[in-house]
Amino acid sequence: MIDIRVRAHTLTCAASTGLNALRTALWNRESGLRKNDFPYSDLVTWIGRVAEVDNFEWTNTNSEWKSRNNALAAVGIEQDGFISELNNVVKELGRDRVGIVMGTSTSSIGHTEAAYRELENERLPREFHQPKVHNSHALSIFLANYTGLRGPAMTISTACSSSAKVFAAAARWLTANIVDAVLVGGVDSLCLSVLHGFNSLELISPSPCRPFDRRRDGINIGEAAGFALIVRASEAMADSVRCSGYGESSDAYHMSHPHPEGRGAEQAMRGALTRAQLSAEEIGYINLHGTASRVNDAVESEAIGRLFSPATKVSSTKGWTGHALGAAGITEAIIAIESLQASRIPGTLNLDEPDESLAFPVQQSNLETSLQHVMSNSFGFGGNNCSLVFSKGQLH
Amino acid sequence: MRCQVLGSGVWGPGICDWTSLTGLFDGVNDVTSDPPLTQSPKPDLIPAKERRRSPLCVRMAVEVAGQACEQSGLNAADTACVFGSSMGDSDITDYMCRTLATDSKLLSPTKFHNSVHNASAGYWSISTGCTQAVNSVSGFDLTTPIALLEAGVFCVSEQQPVLVVLFDIETPDTFKDFIPISDSFAAALILAPDSTNDHSTGVPVLTVQRESRSSDWPVLDLPSQYKFLQTLYTTNPSARILSLLEHIHHRDHSPIQMPLGENASLVMSMDKPA
Numbered sequence: 001m002i003d004i005r006v007r008a009h010t011l012t013c014a015a016s017t018g019l020n021a022l023r024t025a026l027w028n029r030e031s032g033l034r035k036n037d038f039p040y041s042d043l044v045t046w047i048g049r050v051a052e053v054d055n056f057e058w059t060n061t062n063s064e065w066k067s068r069n070n071a072l073a074a075v076g077i078e079q080d081g082f083i084s085e086l087n088n089v090v091k092e093l094g095r096d097r098v099g100i101v102m103g104t105s106t107s108s109i110g111h112t113e114a115a116y117r118e119l120e121n122e123r124l125p126r127e128f129h130q131p132k133v134h135n136s137h138a139l140s141i142f143l144a145n146y147t148g149l150r151g152p153a154m155t156i157s158t159a160c161s162s163s164a165k166v167f168a169a170a171a172r173w174l175t176a177n178i179v180d181a182v183l184v185g186g187v188d189s190l191c192l193s194v195l196h197g198f199n200s201l202e203l204i205s206p207s208p209c210r211p212f213d214r215r216r217d218g219i220n221i222g223e224a225a226g227f228a229l230i231v232r233a234s235e236a237m238a239d240s241v242r243c244s245g246y247g248e249s250s251d252a253y254h255m256s257h258p259h260p261e262g263r264g265a266e267q268a269m270r271g272a273l274t275r276a277q278l279s280a281e282e283i284g285y286i287n288l289h290g291t292a293s294r295v296n297d298a299v300e301s302e303a304i305g306r307l308f309s310p311a312t313k314v315s316s317t318k319g320w321t322g323h324a325l326g327a328a329g330i331t332e333a334i335i336a337i338e339s340l341q342a343s344r345i346p347g348t349l350n351l352d353e354p355d356e357s358l359a360f361p362v363q364q365s366n367l368e369t370s371l372q373h374v375m376s377n378s379f380g381f382g383g384n385n386c387s388l389v390f391s392k393g394q395l396h
Numbered sequence: 397m398r399c400q401v402l403g404s405g406v407w408g409p410g411i412c413d414w415t416s417l418t419g420l421f422d423g424v425n426d427v428t429s430d431p432p433l434t435q436s437p438k439p440d441l442i443p444a445k446e447r448r449r450s451p452l453c454v455r456m457a458v459e460v461a462g463q464a465c466e467q468s469g470l471n472a473a474d475t476a477c478v479f480g481s482s483m484g485d486s487d488i489t490d491y492m493c494r495t496l497a498t499d500s501k502l503l504s505p506t507k508f509h510n511s512v513h514n515a516s517a518g519y520w521s522i523s524t525g526c527t528q529a530v531n532s533v534s535g536f537d538l539t540t541p542i543a544l545l546e547a548g549v550f551c552v553s554e555q556q557p558v559l560v561v562l563f564d565i566e567t568p569d570t571f572k573d574f575i576p577i578s579d580s581f582a583a584a585l586i587l588a589p590d591s592t593n594d595h596s597t598g599v600p601v602l603t604v605q606r607e608s609r610s611s612d613w614p615v616l617d618l619p620s621q622y623k624f625l626q627t628l629y630t631t632n633p634s635a636r637i638l639s640l641l642e643h644i645h646h647r648d649h650s651p652i653q654m655p656l657g658e659n660a661s662l663v664m665s666m667d668k669p670a
Contacts, residue, residue: 040496041501096608096659096660097608105512105513109489109492109493112489112493113492113493113496113497115493116493116494116496116497116570117497119497119570122569122570123569123570123573124570124571124573124574129573129574130574131574131575132536134571134574134575135482135483135534135536135575136481136482136483136484136513136534136536137482137534137535137536137538137539138536140535141536144657150657150658150659150660151657151660152542152545152606152656152657152660153535153542153657154533154534154535154542154545154546155533155534155535156531156532156533157484157512157513157514157532157533157534158512158513158514158517158530158531158532159512159513159514165531168529169531169546172549172550172553172554173549175549175553176397176548176549176552176553178545178549178606192496192501193492193493193496193503193508193511196496196501196502196503197492197503197505197508197511198508199503200502200503200504200505200508201505201508201509248528248529248530248531249527249528249529250518250521250526250527250528250529250530251521251527252473252521252522252524252525252526252527253522254522255509255510255515255518255519255522256505256509263527264527267527380512380514381509381512381514381515381518382512382514382515382517382518382519382521382530382532383518383521383522384514384517384518384530384532
């Protein structure tokens, strides 16, 4: 795999808007979860909601893009000087040479839901006639317009692995010389489809989620917008974080249940290690998918146990953010990168009584430790899996 | 990027396989209605019980993927995939949004897990035992060139064969005012690294390039009696692949350009036989 680097990154999620707030939340163990107060939903659960999005103002000139998902994208990409670094890259490489690969599970469906609440004679009211919003690619179209980038734009929608797979796609685009830089990321926003959809599968917890806890009883849905600017090593600082491996696999088992032994999860992790030319012992920290669903956590734990020694530190950060679904991959990739850079591991929030029946010990409290290589796992519906490895720069 | 085209599959109005498609290209198929009715796809790959419950999106994608794999002789279990769809399953989007506008908001769990964009890809991987990388992508109106680009990039950079499937169903009436997809259509190709077969085998070899200039869609020169096919080509984003399929059928070596963005095109051309 060619040497590719993360030149800039930013994250907005329930726990934080921008990286400084994220660091405060992580290292002070401040969760972003709250009781469900999402409009039109009376489900008894907790959610990860980004409050700034509620106040986002659409004007007459940009109302054709109106949706909660696009508003969250706009709020997120404006943090941490990300746009200014993107503009630097555009100046260096040209806007035709910067591509876009975004991950999202539900795109702007929240806005389609709103339109259906106001159906007029089986037709959407005219103000909702927004072809560029009511489709699976809406996020990337909006961001191409917002940033002025003119390279190819693609949306990956593989449920909860969507915005992990963007790193794999970007690595291939750079390898094949389709572009010289890729804006990758993912945005998924709260909507009734996922709140009530996961509720129909009885996967929603009425309490703050407790990954790997004996009493864990389901997930909390969250929303997030994360972005990274991926370039070849020659276009990045020598010490910038390296995206050193990715592994993609399929369970080939069931649409909504993971393979009982975590076969696909293991294959994805092995693939990422092989590509990074690393042994399992060299991974210092794994940010787990760790949704707090009873089955998923057990299966992931088993797969980890077959590959890694219990000395490897692992944790889930869903207790801060909720499960951001199509944005979970980028959210946790960025938390893994932050851990790598800060030499600190976030423990698992709300894990008070570890499930002794699980194969692998999960880190409860935060921990300071030096890290060279970290992994992030994302597993989605359809048995779609992706593992990523990030490494400190100036290696090999 | 150079890839061999090892197999193809297609399903749509008046089209149940490659032979019926080429019959349309050649103007030899009798068509009695506009658009012609086609038997709903029933891919044997999906077990009968599952198949009855699976939506058209899934059945037509699995049908064309199965045709392409069979023709290629490759084992589907070992073949990576890129599924492309502009809208995903817009019937299920319609169902979800309608249900969520009611007081009860009670969704069917099966319909919910079928609502993900990668449902077709997921059913394919489950049906064939495919454990490889499976992707599901959208480019809205540019879904065909984006999925072909992604498949070409995957094939060349990973040096392994890839199945690319394009599928979009007719949009529900609620969407027709602003996204009018007239008919459902799916197509699949198997791309493989150019080193897979000796060039003397007559397998088409496709060169795929991304260029920094704008482009219009290719004009599809079709027999005039098939108006429905022209409408399909211009309204269904997945049917944009018809221009490439027509070139493959006629062994037409002239380049095909598709728009890939405001200032980007995907340019594809087939090698002349040695």
